[in-house]
Amino acid sequence: MALWKDQPAPAANKPAPSPAASTEAARFQPETTMPPSTAPASSAPTAVPTAAPPRPAARQVNESLIAADLTIEGKIHGTGHVRIAGQFKGDVNVEGDLTIEKGAKLTGGVRAQKITIAGELEGNIESAQRVDLLESGVLTGDVKAASFTVAAGSRMRGQVEFGWDEKAGSSTTRSSSTDNA
Numbered sequence: 001m002a003l004w005k006d007q008p009a010p011a012a013n014k015p016a017p018s019p020a021a022s023t024e025a026a027r028f029q030p031e032t033t034m035p036p037s038t039a040p041a042s043s044a045p046t047a048v049p050t051a052a053p054p055r056p057a058a059r060q061v062n063e064s065l066i067a068a069d070l071t072i073e074g075k076i077h078g079t080g081h082v083r084i085a086g087q088f089k090g091d092v093n094v095e096g097d098l099t100i101e102k103g104a105k106l107t108g109g110v111r112a113q114k115i116t117i118a119g120e121l122e123g124n125i126e127s128a129q130r131v132d133l134l135e136s137g138v139l140t141g142d143v144k145a146a147s148f149t150v151a152a153g154s155r156m157r158g159q160v161e162f163g164w165d166e167k168a169g170s171s172t173t174r175s176s177s178t179d180n181a
Helices: 019-027
Strands: 063-066 071-073 076-079 081-084 087-089 092-095 097-100 105-107 114-117 120-122 125-133 138-140 143-150 155-162 175-180
Touching: 081 092, 092 097
Parallel strands: 063 081, 071 087, 076 092, 081 097, 087 105, 097 114, 105 120, 114 125, 120 138, 125 143, 138 155, 143 155
Antiparallel strands: 155 175
């Protein structure tokens, strides 16, 4: 008895199903048992062994999106990545990455691991590992980050502290203040 089902070869003009789809389909296949006429009369029904569902190799981090045609006011707090393509007014506190797309605007305080700004941010950034201000990015507020990258053409108004080790209070690089408008 085989533990897997033989799959027919995919047709030339039909794309092959993904491994996840075939595993999902196999999981919902009904179990087959021997017909009663071929089973020994004195034996109890036997269970058909099934393969355990595959375990994820690593924890998958989800991304939440605020679409370009949305305007939302409130708070974002949690784990995972957040991508803002629309308008958001409120604080963002995530254990993941935050991306502000070109044409998007965020008004509020931010805490995240990595922050990428291609749109506009009006608010302070607290304790980020990395902040990237892209060419189309506009930042009005103060920044505290381990690493800060500014692309030519971007605009910023505020104070920046980067390269400081919060625990030891020692400096690996310098602090700067920027007022470009």
